[in-house]
Amino acid sequence: MxxxxxxxxxxxxxxxxxxxxxxxxxxxxxxxxxxxxxxxxxxxxxxxxxxxxxxxxxxxxxxxxxxxxxxxxxxxxxxxxxxxxxxxxxxxxxxxxxxxxxxxxxxxxxxxxxxxxxxxxxxxxVGSGVLASAVGMDKAFMKTVMAAAGLPIGGYVVVTDRAWRLERERVLADVDALGWPVFVKPARAGSSQGISAARDRDELETAVEFARTHDPKVLVEAAIVGREIECAVVESPADEPPLASAPGEIHVEDGHDFFDFEAKYEPGKMDVTVPADIPADVAEQLRTMAVLAFEALGCEGLTRVDFFYTPDGRLVFNEINTMPGFTSLSVAPQLLAHSGISYPQLVERLIQLALNRRVGLR
Structure with a gap:
């Protein structure tokens, strides 16, 4: 054959x-x-x-x-x-x-x-369908869906192209209400491209213009103090529930204010602790929330779900990535490897899931 x-x-x-x-x-x-x-x-x-x-x-x-x-x-x-x-x-x-x-x-x-x-x-x-992919890529709509699903999210302001050009003072006032500092991101970009922090209005305008070089739609998020904990979720065969990996914690080399492009892709700039050093009940809650995010968006295949774990013990949803970094050393494959799914096994699993998926609406 x-x-x-x-x-x-x-x-x-x-x-x-x-x-x-x-x-x-x-x-x-x-x-x-x-x-x-x-x-x-x-x-x-x-x-x-x-x-x-x-x-x-x-x-x-x-x-x-x-x-x-x-x-x-x-x-x-x-x-x-x-x-x-x-x-x-x-x-x-x-x-x-x-x-x-x-x-x-x-x-x-x-x-x-x-x-x-x-x-x-x-x-x-392989991977999520049209709607899950589109919503997962647009951080503003992503947050709307996750909030509706009951996941805790941080404060944010969506800055559309029209609002930035014609209603800038209103936008600046809305961001003021978030408190400083804030993080400014292209709404539809990944790999931490176009992201920067702003501590006042002057820095905000610079940061928004920088983000707009990647996307005319921009997201401004309130800073959340906490540790970055991530979880991979992979679809299971035979109608079984999705599998959530052990949570892992991202550690970034000194000199990086956040998990930026350089920290993600230059050797030695970051590492992942798996499992994350968090209480067992928090880890289980995080895994449950990661699966909830996967299902709320209607994902298929593989996702990586990112959270902040705050000093007062809260978990705050950050974002979901429907096609996370996929080298054998990327975060999601590392998390799943710790949970017993090697990189070749993950590739095989995703191909088989796709081969057994019907085409069209599902």
């Missing part, structure tokens, strides 16, 4: 392009190539889908981050709509793909756009 065909999709047109490749390299190394016919497909920064070159880089070399090489053979996913090609180009017939593994982060990738394309094409894929 023919082996199932798995297309590993990576890259994309956003600031997390290179981060995606790091995860894709780990996935491609972990997939059982004896069991699956694996097709690596990259999306370059101009939006071209190409077969990955044989010598595609998936690692950081010195100060050079990897990128999809757009000179490769272009491919097209069959869809219900039209597919156009530049003059002289010929579609490459790869045959049917059984499942797509989108190791992609950020806008036009993790935010429901790729998922919607795959839904239209009738192709199964």
């Amino acid at each position: 023919a082996k199932p065909r798995v297309a590993v999709l990576f890259g994309g047109q956003n600031s997390e392009h290179s981060v995606s490749l790091l995860g894709a390299g780990s996935v491609l190394a972990a997939i059982d190539h004896e069991r699956y016919d694996v097709i690596p497909i990259g999306i370059d920064r101009e939006g071209r889908w190409v077969l990955a070159a044989e010598k595609q880089r998936f690692e950081v070399e010195g100060s050079t981050w990897p990128a999809v090489e757009g000179s490769g053979t272009e491919v097209a996913l069959p869809t219900a709509g039209l597919v156009a090609f530049e003059p002289g180009q010929v579609p490459v017939q790869l045959g049917a793909v059984d499942v797509v593994f989108p190791v992609m982060h950020g806008a036009f990738a993790e935010d429901g756009t790729v998922q919607g394309l795959l839904e239209l094409a009738g192709v199964r894929y």
Whole structure:
């Protein structure tokens, strides 16, 4: 019998392009190539889908981050709509793909756009669907859903493009009411891109303009004093409840005010303590809340749910990530490894979940 065909999709047109490749390299190394016919497909920064070159880089070399090489053979996913090609180009017939593994982060990738394309094409894929992906990517709507589900969240102000241009004084007054300092984030970006702290109005304006270079919609959050504790949640087969990992605590090297991009991806800048040194009842409460977040959003596959654990013993929901960093050393895989699911087992589990998922509404 023919082996199932798995297309590993990576890259994309956003600031997390290179981060995606790091995860894709780990996935491609972990997939059982004896069991699956694996097709690596990259999306370059101009939006071209190409077969990955044989010598595609998936690692950081010195100060050079990897990128999809757009000179490769272009491919097209069959869809219900039209597919156009530049003059002289010929579609490459790869045959049917059984499942797509989108190791992609950020806008036009993790935010429901790729998922919607795959839904239209009738192709199964790893991870959450359109709605969960879109809401999970938009931190403002994410908080609305989580608050409605009963999860405790911190204070925040949503700054739309129109409000910032036309109602700035009202926005500044709303942020004043949060108290200082605040953290300013693009509403729809990941990997801590575009985030900065502000201690007064002048710093706030600078921080908002910086965040707006990534997204015209910005979130301003009240600072929460507490330890950052994270939990991975993975879908279970056979209608069993989702599995929550042991919680882990993020420790960032001195000199970082928060878990920023440098701390996340430069070697030696952070580490994770698993299990987190918190009381057993708090750990169990956190795991329950992580599963609640997973189900409130209607997630599938894998998520990472982040909380703050405050000095007075409260857990405060921070955010959920529907396609967390996915190298073998990323936080979610580390948490699950401690809970008995190795990285190759996680990759296999996600592929099998996708293969056994029906297409269309579910």
